[in-house]
Amino acid sequence: MPRPPLRQSHAHGECGFTLMELLVALAITSLLMTLLMGANYYILRVQETLAREVREGESSMRAHAWYRQLIGGLAPLGESSTDAFEGDEKGFRALTLRPLRADMMVAPEAMSLSLERDTDGRLSLLYRADRIEMQMASWENATGRFVYRTQAGEPLASWSELKQTSERVPTAIELVISREGDEVPTAQWFARVESAPWTSTLTAAPILPPGGAGESQAWAPPSATRVRKSPEPFRPPLGK
Template sequence: MRRRRAARHSAGAGGFTLVEVMVALVVTSLLVAVLMGALFYMYRVQESLQDELITREKVLRTRAWFEDVLSACLPIKADSGLTNVPFSGSTSEIRCETTQSLRPMLGNAPVPVHLSLVRGDRRTRLAYDEYRPGSEAAEGTRFTLAEWEEAEVEFRFADHDGKESERWPKEDGRQEETLPALVMLRIRQKDTPEQVWIVGLRNDPWFEPPRKMPFGLGIK
């Protein structure tokens, strides 16, 4: 009797049955599958967010360059004899002399620049050129600021009365307004809201700058 009881005890304490082992393997496989799925989803979300951040940063940088160049255009008249590139614009290009060149050579020295909308095969790109005293574009200064696919892109100009026009200077505009109050880049794409890049020009000769007293005291 003692031998039989010892044999039964040793057989029961020898390990797991086959069914228990199979159940443990199935549960472990399910946990690993759930964990791998969660990790894969997390990596996909992280990659998507990274791509979105890169795209967003590129757009913000392009808009900042666009605003820097145009906001610093000089209000020089064509008949002043001071420049060969007074501010002029149409729906497809803008020419001006700016103190905020994207590739400055002599600090903030004025540089004639040319922004143009180049339309190709289903794409429109915003091109940037710099000019030197001659009529040729400076070598190495031509590059693309932005590019859109299947989009209608155009420049628009607004005077100090808020009236938009397709050209600058306007034929019926004030002679004193050498610069527009606003420059707008309108971007229309299918199934997306219209985008408008708006730049206010700082060098504005139409309005007198506010007078300031020394030591931060203003005149009201």
């Protein structure tokens, strides 16, 4: 009597994945892809935000440096000069020895700084001088004003050189920026007018003379005459 053929086991003969296993794998893959895409989008947003903040910070620092350069170079004028310093809360006009130029200036140049609204409603700080008009900085939803300081530190909302003969130019000029409807300043730029802007007033590091470990020489402008003693020549001791 012939023997019936042996039947293979179901577990031993199957190959591949079941439908349920494929669905679970697809669900896990979709979840991982969603997480990776979300993390990548977040990283791109952070990079974009940081890059924008760096650009805005560099632009603000550059504009502040330009502001100090212009104010520091304001030239005091004589009583007979027709180019008088005039200023109010929205801007001022004056002569400066440090205009925003690439070439070296040897004479004062007429310039003006003013706060104006652009077409988008942003508050802009505009610089004008010799057919040049440039936007130095801008603020959104902000108001601004200039404050002029006397030698005693008194803040003034306006300045007229013709009416204030005792002080030809302010001692310092401050730019105050605040949000609309809020009196708390969000930015304050302060620049001092130098007494002699045509000379360098930078404080140099002390220079140690040769052989003088504890002595230092004070810095003096180039026009000052300094007499420096030459060191005495070395003389060997005489023998007995």
